[in-house]
Amino acid sequence: MTLTLAIPSKGRLKDQCVASLAAAGITVIPSDDARSYRTRVEGTDGLEVLLLSASEIARELRDGAIDLGITGEDLLRETMPDFDRRGRILSRLGFGRADVVVAVPDAWIDVETMEDLHDVAAGFRAAHGRRLRIATKYWRLTQGFFTRAHGIQSYRIVESLGATEGAPAAGSADIIVDITSTGSTLTANHLRILADGTILRSEACLALAAQVERSADDDAALTRLAARFAAKPA
Ligand SMILES: Nc1ncnc2c1ncn2[C@@H]1O[C@H](COP(=O)(O)OP(=O)(O)OP(=O)(O)O)[C@@H](O)[C@H]1O
Ligand SMILES: O=P(O)(O)OC[C@H]1O[C@H](OP(=O)(O)OP(=O)(O)O)[C@H](O)[C@@H]1O
Structure with missing residues (x-):
């Protein structure tokens, strides 16, 4: 045994x-x-x-x-x-x-909740000619939260295996889903967690x-x- x-x-x-x-x-x-x-x-x-x-x-x-x-x-x-x-x-x-969270650039001042993000995602292709891109290594949790919990259909996951918070500034994604504990990496990268954007408290x-x-x-x-x-x- x-x-x-x-x-x-x-x-x-x-x-x-x-x-x-x-x-x-x-x-x-x-x-x-x-x-x-x-x-x-x-x-x-x-x-x-x-x-x-x-x-x-x-x-x-x-x-x-x-x-x-x-x-x-x-x-x-x-x-x-x-x-x-x-x-x-x-x-x-x-x-x-640590929390797995949805974070958007500080500059997105009108986007505070997942509902706001839903609206942005719906109009993203018309505004930018492509779908909203989300950098993450948590693609299953992201799909569950975006599609199943919030009914957001139009987005694309960009798989990120490191330095996820840098993706929006680097231009490889628009927003991120990542783990955070003190929040300092998000702050340093000018990213903000959505008010109801905590996917999991781990x-x-x-x-x-x-x-x-x-x-x-x-x-x-x-x-x-x-x-x-x-x-x-x-
Ligand atoms: N600030 C944090 N950033 C990332 N992970 C954290 C943090 N705080 C706690 N954790 C927990 O630690 C886990 C990862 O630990 P760590 O990064 O040390 O593993 P690792 O050795 O890199 O693992 P692997 O090589 O398998 O990716 C996370 O999945 C999460 O559960
Ligand atoms: O909220 P904070 O306290 O700033 O922590 C969050 C950061 O810590 C981890 O990265 P880490 O620097 O450990 O590198 P890793 O991505 O290789 O794990 C994680 O991926 C975040 O980037």
């Missing part, structure tokens, strides 16, 4: 993730080989801890290749369109907080691959493990 849990191997979630496991009585022992993706744990039996990148953890949960993972809810929901069927958040861990979560078949022993171990993360209820 072994459950697999993947935690971030690098990046901003890594240290707080190790601290949060420690608070749940699980000590992650760094491997002697710094490049190893496996690590030892003390404080619990039958748990194998793997080190992966934050986005890879979401993909491995989607594919059912691991039982559990700690990563951002933004990545879980972007990677798994059907997250509510394929996964389950066992605990919200209270760190890695934080680091302990998530379960819900569709993986597990033995009764593993299920019992999961229940015990989840209970250790007493934090806030999911």
Whole structure:
């Protein structure tokens, strides 16, 4: 009986993730080989801890290749369109907080809400000869919010894998959807969040691959493990 849990191997979630496991009585022992993706744990039996990148953890949960993972809810929901069927958040861990938001150039003074943006998108082709372009790496969340939640049909997603906030000034997009925590990157790039433009309030979560078949022993171990993360209820 072994459950697999993947935690971030690098990046901003890594240290707080190790601290949060420690608070749940699980000590992650760094491997002697710094490049190893496996690590030892003390404080619990039958748990194998793997080190992966934050986005890879979401993909491995989607594919059912691991039982559990700690990563951002933004990545879980972007990677798994059907997250509510394929996964389950066992605990919200209270760190890695950031919002996925819609932001427009400061100069768009008449655009304050998604309804205003709806009007802009509808008239964009007539005014500019092309559709409104949105730079983002969150294309699934963007489509869900623009099309399904707000009925905006006319736009084009420009995939951005970095420096998304620079896209409007660079001329490669008109507006953006990205993650923000302090807001300073948006401000520095003269961008403003729409009043109702928060798509998701994200934080680091302990998530379960819900569709993986597990033995009764593993299920019992999961229940015990989840209970250790007493934090806030999911
Ligand atoms: N200010 C922030 N900017 C970006 N992500 C943040 C921020 N604050 C918290 N996060 C969370 O951290 C996650 C990404 O972490 P990070 O950028 O450290 O990962 P990474 O190592 O770059 O991952 P990968 O290599 O898989 O892209 C985000 O998906 C989000 O959940
Ligand atoms: O609201 P803020 O506190 O300014 O944070 C938001 C910024 O932080 C992240 O970028 P980061 O600089 O970490 O680079 P990355 O895009 O490579 O993750 C994110 O992509 C935003 O650009």
